[in-house]
Amino acid sequence: MPEPAPGLAMNAGPMTQTLDQIPVNALKGVGATLAEKLAKIGLFSLQDLLLHLPLRYLDRTRITPIGALQPNLNAVIEAEVRACDIVLGKRRSLVCRVQDGTGTLTLRFYHFNNAQKQRLVAGARLRVFGETRRGAAGLEMYHPEYDFLAGASPLPLEQTLTPIYPATEGLTQPRLRSLAQQALTWLDKHPLRELLPETVRRRLNQCTLADALRYLHQPPVGANVQQLLEGEHPYQQRLAFEELLAHHLSLLLLRRETQADGAPRLRLTPALEHGFLKQLGFQLTRAQQRVVAEIAEDLAKPLPMLRLVQGDVGSGKTVVAALAALAAVASGKQAAVMAPTEILAEQHRLNFGKWLEPLGIQVGWLTGRLKSGERRYQLEMIAAGTAQVVVGTHALFQDAVAFADLGLVIIDEQHRFGVHQRLSLSEKGQVDGALAGVVRPHQLIMTATPIPRTLAMSAYADLDCSVIDELPPGRTPVTTVVISDNRREEVIERVRLACEQGRQAYWVCTLIEESEALEAQAAQATADSLAQSLPQLRIGLVHGRLKLAEKESVMAGFKAGELDLLVATTVIEVGVDVANASLMIIENPERLGLAQLHQLRGRVGRGSAASHCVLLYGSPLSNNSRERLRVMRESSDGFYIAEQDLLLRGPGEVLGTRQTGDMQFKIADLQRDSHLLPDVKNAALLLMSEHPQVSQLIVQRWLGQNQRYLQV
Numbered sequence: 001m002p003e004p005a006p007g008l009a010m011n012a013g014p015m016t017q018t019l020d021q022i023p024v025n026a027l028k029g030v031g032a033t034l035a036e037k038l039a040k041i042g043l044f045s046l047q048d049l050l051l052h053l054p055l056r057y058l059d060r061t062r063i064t065p066i067g068a069l070q071p072n073l074n075a076v077i078e079a080e081v082r083a084c085d086i087v088l089g090k091r092r093s094l095v096c097r098v099q100d101g102t103g104t105l106t107l108r109f110y111h112f113n114n115a116q117k118q119r120l121v122a123g124a125r126l127r128v129f130g131e132t133r134r135g136a137a138g139l140e141m142y143h144p145e146y147d148f149l150a151g152a153s154p155l156p157l158e159q160t161l162t163p164i165y166p167a168t169e170g171l172t173q174p175r176l177r178s179l180a181q182q183a184l185t186w187l188d189k190h191p192l193r194e195l196l197p198e199t200v201r202r203r204l205n206q207c208t209l210a211d212a213l214r215y216l217h218q219p220p221v222g223a224n225v226q227q228l229l230e231g232e233h234p235y236q237q238r239l240a241f242e243e244l245l246a247h248h249l250s251l252l253l254l255r256r257e258t259q260a261d262g263a264p265r266l267r268l269t270p271a272l273e274h275g276f277l278k279q280l281g282f283q284l285t286r287a288q289q290r291v292v293a294e295i296a297e298d299l300a301k302p303l304p305m306l307r308l309v310q311g312d313v314g315s316g317k318t319v320v321a322a323l324a325a326l327a328a329v330a331s332g333k334q335a336a337v338m339a340p341t342e343i344l345a346e347q348h349r350l351n352f353g354k355w356l357e358p359l360g361i362q363v364g365w366l367t368g369r370l371k372s373g374e375r376r377y378q379l380e381m382i383a384a385g386t387a388q389v390v391v392g393t394h395a396l397f398q399d400a401v402a403f404a405d406l407g408l409v410i411i412d413e414q415h416r417f418g419v420h421q422r423l424s425l426s427e428k429g430q431v432d433g434a435l436a437g438v439v440r441p442h443q444l445i446m447t448a449t450p451i452p453r454t455l456a457m458s459a460y461a462d463l464d465c466s467v468i469d470e471l472p473p474g475r476t477p478v479t480t481v482v483i484s485d486n487r488r489e490e491v492i493e494r495v496r497l498a499c500e501q502g503r504q505a506y507w508v509c510t511l512i513e514e515s516e517a518l519e520a521q522a523a524q525a526t527a528d529s530l531a532q533s534l535p536q537l538r539i540g541l542v543h544g545r546l547k548l549a550e551k552e553s554v555m556a557g558f559k560a561g562e563l564d565l566l567v568a569t570t571v572i573e574v575g576v577d578v579a580n581a582s583l584m585i586i587e588n589p590e591r592l593g594l595a596q597l598h599q600l601r602g603r604v605g606r607g608s609a610a611s612h613c614v615l616l617y618g619s620p621l622s623n624n625s626r627e628r629l630r631v632m633r634e635s636s637d638g639f640y641i642a643e644q645d646l647l648l649r650g651p652g653e654v655l656g657t658r659q660t661g662d663m664q665f666k667i668a669d670l671q672r673d674s675h676l677l678p679d680v681k682n683a684a685l686l687l688m689s690e691h692p693q694v695s696q697l698i699v700q701r702w703l704g705q706n707q708r709y710l711q712v
Contacts, residue, residue: 019183019192020047020701027182037170038179042704047192049183050213051701052176053239053667054163056229060129061158061221067102069132069139076129076157078149079105084120096120098128105132106140125149160218161225180217187214195698196242197691200683204241212238231672240668241676241683244458246702247665248684249695251461256688258462259303261438264407266299268327275359276326280319287470288316294466295324295444299408305442308460310451311468312638313602314475317446318348320468321410322355324444329361329388333407333441336428337391340413342367342548343555343571348412349391356389366392366401369548396428403428410444448599451642458670458677461684477636478605480613482629491585491614492533498583499537499564503609505583507567508600510591519569520545526587527567537564544571570596572603579607589615589632590625594645597632624648646671666702 022045025035043049064075079098087095094112098105107128109116130144149155165176192210201208212235219228227233231240277284284292291309298305311317325335337352339345345367353363364387366378381387385404390396406428428441445463456465483491495505507530509523520543527541540554540563558566559578566572566581570592584604589597597615605611615629631644668676687695 017190018047019050019186019190020045022046022186022190024049024179027179030179034175037168041166041168041171044704046183046186046190047701048704049179050187050192050217051239051666052165052180053216053236054165056164057161057219057223057225058129058164059225060162061160063127063157065102066098066100066105066139069103069105071132071134071139074129074131076127077105078125078127081120081122081124081126083122084117086117094120098126104138106135106137107144107146108135108140108142111143119148127155160220161223161228163217184214184217193697193701195694195701196245196683197686197694200686204679206238206241207235209238209242211235231667231669236667237673237676240673241680242698243665243668243702244673244676244680245683245687246698247458247668248461248680249687250699250703252684252688253695253699255306255462258306258440261304261440262302263304263440263442264331264333265302266327266331266333266407266442268296268323269330272326272330272359273323276323276355279358280355282472284319285316285468285470285472287311287468288320291320291466291468292323294464295320296327298464299324299327299442304440305444306463307443307466308445308447308456308463309466309468310447310456312471313448313599314471314606315448315468316472317412317448317468318351319355321412321444321446322352324408324442325352325389325410326356326359326361328408328442329356331407333405334382334385334387334403335389335408335410336396336403336406336441337389337410338396338412339391339393341571342369342393343542343551344412345391345393346548346552346555347577352389352391361388362386363388364390364392366390366395367548368393368395370395401428406441408442408444410446412446413448448602448638458680461681476605476608476611478601478611478613480601480615480633480636482615482617482633485587485616485618488616491616492530494614495530495565495583495585496534496537499534502580503583504558504561504563504578504581505565506572506581506585506603507565508572508584508586509567509569510586510588511569519543523567523569530565530567534565538562539565539567542566542568542571544569570600572600577606578603580609582607582609582611584611584613585616586613587616588618589629590617590621594628594631594641594648597628598636598638598641601632601636 023035024030024038024043024045025032026046030038038044038049041052043052058074060076062076063078066077066079069075069077077098077100079100082097082099082104084094084096087093091110094109094117096107096109098107105128107130125148126146127149128141128144128146130141132139132141134140147155163177163180164173165180167173167176187210192213194208194210196206196209200206215223215235216228216233216239219225224233228236295305295307295309298307309317309320311320321337325337328335337345337348339348349363349365356363362381364378364381366375366382370378378387378390379400379402382390383402383404390403395401409428445460451460495507498505507526509519509526511519511522523541523543527539530537531539540558542551542554546554554563554566557563558581561580581604584601586592586597586600592600601613604613613632615632617625617629621629628644628648631641635641635644684695687698
């Protein structure tokens with residue numbers, strides 16, 4: 001028997017409000033103006049206030065002897081003023097020398113008044129709190145807080161650590177501390193719903209939510225401050241677990257909502273499959289065959305497929321996608337293939353056209369840069385169903401696009417889009433059937449940027465996952481070298497020799513600025529410079545500012561062997577496949593992330609010739625950049641590189657802002673708390689099956705106003 005919904009029975013009576021139902025203006029001193037300021041940082045209820053946890057803590061619970069002070073630490077001291085004078089330097093300041101028998105310390109005030117100076121006289125005893133810094137004459141505190149000590153009875157010390165909260169303009173720390181303390185007093189009279197089942201908390205040895213919040217807002221004397229600062233205290237981990245659980249549940253709820261609808265059963269006929277494989281000219285790897293079988297099993301079900309296919313650069317994901325599209329066409333449906341860039345979309349159009357058109361299948365094409373006449377023609381083909389497979393960029397999910405009968409959505413480089421853009425495209429195929437109910441297209445998501453397992457578990461919890469973990473035979477490993485820009489002439493000579501031997505090369509320019517215009521100028525300047533150094537070579541140029549026809553012409557020339565050297569910006573990161581290209585130079589690689597460097601490097605090594613990648617860096621290198629280049633030099637394993645990228649850059653940058661826009665954590669940290677994810681996954685499955693109503697409440701508690709995952 002499932003246990004009762006946890007927490008719901010805690011209500012003291014039918015009229016008792018829970019803390020998520022009590023607005024902040026129920027607290028003393030909170031009027032309309034303060035409530036508005038609190039709303040700016042997402043604090044609407046007393047529950048919100050209690051979940052607004054301190055960033056760090058100050059320890060005012062003990063007195064430190066001056067002789068034991070270290071630089072850059074906050075501390076409480078008690079000392080006697082020995083001298084206090086106004087000093088005229090670069091800035092006028094009030095300087096007090098204080099002493100406690102173990103040492104001497106300077107207190108410095110740049111903002112002071114005459115009354116303050118008159119009270120800080122020799123012999124006055126003070127309790128001082130501030131941050132120590134190195135000064136010209138030893139340790140100093142700038143603008144410390146202080147109280148005068150008078151009489152025999154000692155001034156009481158703080159009994160808990162002092163919290164420092166995330167704030168905004170007009171919200172002071174004393175005000176936030178006061179509000180948090182008030183909210184804690186309400187915990188005794190009004191229930192805070194304990195939403196985690198007791199079986200889960202017992203198994204994981206977790207405290208209640210209320211106990212965790214009481215502790216974290218007022219940690220007692222002797223609390224492990226270092227553990228709290230690092231977010232690894234058991235009480236913080238209790239909250240991080242529930243927040244990760246909320247995000248995981250939100251994706252599972254999205255999946256359940258999607259799969260509550262029907263989907264067309266798609267099956268590939270043996271004759272069509274045989275015809276496709278016969279004209280490929282190569283055999284599928286075992287890994288490709290396994291993933292094709294997994295997709296086929298999903299497509300045959302009357303539930304919408306939600307599958308992520310991961311595969312390293314060059315592993316052959318496009319062929320797998322083409323077979324899925326073929327199943328849609330064989331079943332009388334359309335397939336849409338969406339890519340994040342025009343170059344990648346164009347590469348898919350060429351591949352799908354080469355493989356499918358000989359089988360009598362019409363491939364449509366839609367990007368934002370089509371001329372109006374061509375665009376209108378393509379839209380008509382899509383609407384009529386004449387275009388059976390449609391390849392394009394994000395233009396595919398614009399309002400003007402109407403599919404005749406969309407059965408399958410294929411999205412490449414998922415991290416460039418994010419959850420909602422793929423949902424927008426899937427809605428293009430949503431049909432309300434009189435008898436069958438809502439019917440949705442299947443979704444196949446692909447990425448050549450391997451995602452660390454921890455991130456895949458959290459960011460893609462709504463997707464089943466397949467991995468193509470084998471490269472086709474004949475692919476040669478790429479040797480990577482790291483060379484300083486001081487040796488640029490040697491690198492140029494290396495390009496000349498490679499091209500004279502009949503090989504082709506890429507020269508990739510990178511810029512810090514996010515500007516296509518500046519990137520284009522830099523690439524043009526590099527191409528001009530290389531043309532002077534290498535007059536015997538045929539040099540092409542590709543960048544984001546070129547018109548599509550020019551870009552296609554240059555790429556076609558390079559692919560046909562009419563160009564020896566292609567100078568390009570990072571637009572060639574994905575979708576470019578030239579088997580004869582065996583050398584890549586990446587200029588200023590320290591400006592790029594590991595995943596992008598790995599993608600770029602994947603443009604070479606696609607044939608049988610030995611291939612090389614030269615990372616031509618500018619000095620000096622930061623430690624982080626040096627570490628990235630070391631990883632690139634030592635490994636060509638995309639999954640290892642993805643794990644290292646996660647360690648170096650963090651989850652937000654690895655997944656891309658479009659994906660993590662829906663994953664703004666208040667407490668949890670995907671990197672730090674990755675060890676919680678297996679238990680989070682198990683708890684989520686338990687809640688979904690045995691306590692579905694609680695799942696919604698947990699999501700509401702943590703995502704609150706931002707439940708964008710659930711807006712399907």
